Amino acid sequence: xxxxxxxxxxxxxxxxxxxxxxxxxxxxxxxxxxxxxxxxxxxxxxxxxxxxxxxxxxxxxxxxxxxxxxxxxxxxxxxxxxxxxxxxxxxxxxxxxxxxxxxxxxxxxxxxxxxxxxxxxxxxxxxxxxxxxxxxxxxxxxxxxxxxxxxxxxxxxxxxxxxxxxxxxxxxxxxxxxxxxxxxxxxxxxxxxxxxxxxxxxxxxxxxxxxxxxxxxxxxxxxxxxxxxxxxxxxxxxxxxxxxxxxxxxxxxxxxxxxxxxxxxxxxxxxxxxxxxxxxxxxxxxxxxxxxxxxxxxxxxxxxxxxxxxxxxxxxxxxxxxxxxxxxxxxxxxxxxxxxxxxxxxxxxxxxxxxxxxxxxxxxxxxxxxxxxxxxxxxxxxxxxxxxxxx
Ligand SMILES: Cc1cc2nc3c(=O)[nH]c(=O)nc-3n(C[C@H](O)[C@H](O)[C@H](O)COP(=O)(O)O)c2cc1C
Numbered sequence: 453x454x455x456x457x458x459x460x461x462x463x464x465x466x467x468x469x470x471x472x473x474x475x476x477x478x479x480x481x482x483x484x485x486x487x488x489x490x491x492x493x494x495x496x497x498x499x500x501x502x503x504x505x506x507x508x509x510x511x512x513x514x515x516x517x518x519x520x521x522x523x524x525x526x527x528x529x530x531x532x533x534x535x536x537x538x539x540x541x542x543x544x545x546x547x548x549x550x551x552x553x554x555x556x557x558x559x560x561x562x563x564x565x566x567x568x569x570x571x572x573x574x575x576x577x578x579x580x581x582x583x584x585x586x587x588x589x590x591x592x593x594x595x596x597x598x599x600x601x602x603x604x605x606x607x608x609x610x611x612x613x614x615x616x617x618x619x620x621x622x623x624x625x626x627x628x629x630x631x632x633x634x635x636x637x638x639x640x641x642x643x644x645x646x647x648x649x650x651x652x653x654x655x656x657x658x659x660x661x662x663x664x665x666x667x668x669x670x671x672x673x674x675x676x677x678x679x680x681x682x683x684x685x686x687x688x689x690x691x692x693x694x695x696x697x698x699x700x701x702x703x704x705x706x707x708x709x710x711x712x713x714x715x716x717x718x719x720x721x722x723x724x725x726x727x728x729x730x731x732x733x734x735x736x737x738x739x740x741x742x743x744x745x746x747x748x749x750x751x752x753x754x755x756x757x758x759x760x761x762x763x764x765x766x767x768x769x770x771x772x773x774x775x776x777x778x779x780x781x782x783x784x785x786x787x788x789x790x791x792x793x794x795x796x797x798x799x800x801x802x803x804x805x806x807x808x809x810x811x812x813x814x815x816x817x818x819x820x821x822x823x824x825x826x827x828x829x830x831x832x833x834x835x836x837x838x839x840x841x842x843x
Pocket of ligand 1: 461462463464465466489490491492539540541542543572573574577
């Protein structure tokens with residue numbers, strides 16, 4: 453069955469390139485329906501898209517394709533993806549505000565499928581702080597961005613703002629629509645930071661935001677996996693349909709993970725669990741009488757290592773966040789803990805950040821995934837896990 457794509461076209465100079473994109477999508481066996489904004493029609497005619505796609509081109513909220521006059525709902529329900537190329541700064545701003553003043557913005561707001569946005573605009577327009585803020589917010593909301601690319605622009609200026617080449621957009625679309633299905637696979641994921649009490653008022657914790665682990669959990673759920681999330685401390689938004697168990701400190705994490713590991717096929721350990729905890733718990737509140745304070749800490753158990761030892765058939769994935777010798781430390785972790793895969797990342801670049809660059813390490817294989825938003829990194833990691841788990 454053909455995947456159905458809504459191609460949104462906005463009013464920018466690069467609109468002519470979306471005709472080529474439509475042609476490539478049709479050639480790639482996608483069923484393409486084009487929605488144009490009114491401004492887009494000043495740059496290219498609907499007839500061009502109609503001829504290329506073989507489908508009527510839509511533009512108005514008020515002239516329905518169907519009898520029930522609810523195109524903005526039915527169109528988005530029927531689509532596997534909404535792809536907007538080129539996306540103007542104006543469209544991006546409206547999307548971020550949730551405005552629904554034309555068919556394209558209404559379809560996007562009513563969507564239940566992935567929304568992929570390919571911006572194209574003058575480089576100063578692109579770098580305009582409100583535009584960058586809009587993009588960042590939309591990425592946080594799960595909208596996928598492709599480009600823009602760097603280069604000489606139609607206006608003669610040079611910089612970031614060019615529409616990504618149609619062939620490159622097609623490749624990304626193909627990748628997103630052929631996400632391997634994780635149906636029937638049970639995945640246990642730990643995410644977030646942990647907190648170890650010093651006394652009744654103070655605690656030791658770490659700077660993990662939980663963004664990577666929660667992105668993996670949300671994405672794995674989208675790909676059909678049955679997900680159990682062991683949630684440490686994080687403010688990230690979790691799909692409410694995911695079975696979530698809270699575990700705030702090391703011992704709770706250990707208990708919940710060991711209790712649940714046996715019922716799963718895969719364990720992805722992303723949580724930044726405390727490596728040390730207080731040797732002896734201090735009751736009450738330590739008085740600040742002395743100039744210095746020495747706390748004695750003891751090493752905690754290695755949950756991931758113990759889980760793999762106890763459940764050798766469980767496919768175990770660890771994370772190595774390092775500040776130096778990234779690959780050699782990650783390899784050491786892979787071997788010492790007998791893991792199936794380690795995701796190595798540079799601590800400064802990743803901790804608390806929206807994006808990451810990672811290296812995926814397996815026994816005889818290394819793969820670099822260059823800097824991209826964490827929700828896209830999550831797709832790449834799950835692709836790799838899926839591929840090796842099947843072998
Ligand atoms: C000649 C011309 C070229 C334009 N090119 C772009 C562009 O490449 N990117 C962009 O964001 N806006 C561009 N604009 C501005 C948009 O057309 C304008 O913001 C419009 O309201 C966008 O409407 P839409 O977002 O509903 O398609 C251009 C305007 C003109 C007159």
